[in-house]
Amino acid sequence: MNKDWSEKNKKMQALIGKEATFREGIEVLIELRDDLFQQITSIVNTCPPEAFWQMPFAKAEGYHSKTLVYSMWHIFRIEDIVAHTVIMRDSQVLFTENFLERTGSPIITTGNELKGEAIADFSKQLNLKAVYEYCKAVKKSTEEMLKNFEYRDLKRKFTDEDKKRVADSHSVSTDEDAVWLIDYWCNKDIAGLIRMPFSRHWIMHIEAMCRITNKL
Numbered sequence: 454m455n456k457d458w459s460e461k462n463k464k465m466q467a468l469i470g471k472e473a474t475f476r477e478g479i480e481v482l483i484e485l486r487d488d489l490f491q492q493i494t495s496i497v498n499t500c501p502p503e504a505f506w507q508m509p510f511a512k513a514e515g516y517h518s519k520t521l522v523y524s525m526w527h528i529f530r531i532e533d534i535v536a537h538t539v540i541m542r543d544s545q546v547l548f549t550e551n552f553l554e555r556t557g558s559p560i561i562t563t564g565n566e567l568k569g570e571a572i573a574d575f576s577k578q579l580n581l582k583a584v585y586e587y588c589k590a591v592k593k594s595t596e597e598m599l600k601n602f603e604y605r606d607l608k609r610k611f612t613d614e615d616k617k618r619v620a621d622s623h624s625v626s627t628d629e630d631a632v633w634l635i636d637y638w639c640n641k642d643i644a645g646l647i648r649m650p651f652s653r654h655w656i657m658h659i660e661a662m663c664r665i666t667n668k669l
Contacts (some may be wrong), residue, residue, distance in 0.1 A: 458656050461485045467474035469647065475604040482652060483596055489655045492594060496521060496666055497585050509668040511569065515616070516534045516661035520576040523564060524658050524665075525584050526556075529591040530563045531634075533648045535626045539615060539638050540646065546591050555583040568627035595651065607644040615639050 462485060468478030505522040516524070530547070537545045553561060559577045576594055608630055616639045619625060625634050637647065 455656070455660060458485065458488065458660075460549055461488070461658065462652055465652065466648070469586050469604075469607070469644070472604040475607075479599055479602065482647065484595070486592065486655065489659050490588075492659050492663065493525065493585075496662060499667060500669070502581060504666070504669050505579075505581055505669060506573055507591070507665075509571055509665060511573075518616065518665040519572055519661070521662055521664075521665055522576045522579050522581055522584055523572050524662050525566070525588055526579065527564045528557070528650075528658050529588045529656065530561075530624070531631065532595055533591045534563070534619065535646055535650055536591070536598055538619050538622050539577060539611065540643070541598060542615075542618070543667060545622075546587070546594050550590055551589070552583065552587040552611045556580050556587055557583070561624055562626045563631060563634065565631035565634065566626035568630075599647075599651070602643065604658070607641070607642060607647075611639040620667075631637060644669075 461481060465478050465481040465485060468481055470478075500521065503669065506520050508520055510517045512518070519527070528643040532546045533547055537543050547561065559575065559576055559578055564572070565576065579621070616635050619635045625631055656665065
């Protein structure tokens with residue numbers, strides 16, 4: 454794991470765990486997310502379009518077995534679903550800002566159900582510029598939510614009703630490789646969701662994107 458990202462993540466976790474330093478912890482979280490997003494921006498600005506659907510580690514186990522644009526879609530679909538459908542109980546950015554049409558995506562899910570060539574085929578259908586704009590919009594929306602959290606919100610839990618709302622949104626595939634996400638998210642409290650997906654999930658997938666980029 455990138456040392457700077459890892460250290461900032463550890464610092465953030467320690468700070469948000471105490472009421473006196475919670476607000477500082479949120480600031481560090483947003484700094485970390487800015488650092489990570491800068492890496493995505495660099496990849497988008499420097500790699501040729503065809504790089505975004507190539508799979509240099511197609512047969513590997515791990516996040517680096519995907520494509521660059523799939524990784525972007527996946528990170529921010531999960532974040533959009535968790536921030537809006539799970540936590541805020543309002544409309545996802547994908548729909549409020551017409552990003553489904555703009556990105557050209559054939560799916561509204563996280564993409565966990567896609568395998569092998571299906572990932573490459575999906576990636577080729579996406580409008581990279583629109584996906585990048587979607588990522589920016591979700592990041593901004595989530596951070597507005599994070600800034601409004603209070604320390605007491607960390608222990609907020611979720612219910613079967615919340616799980617049903619996510620399932621009814623059809624944002625998570627019923628495929629066995631995806632449907633587990635609903636329980637995974639809704640069995641956490643807000644503190645757990647700050648770790649996954651709002652910080653550590655980013656780190657894992659963006660490090661994988663760097664690995665793909667370096668290989669290409």
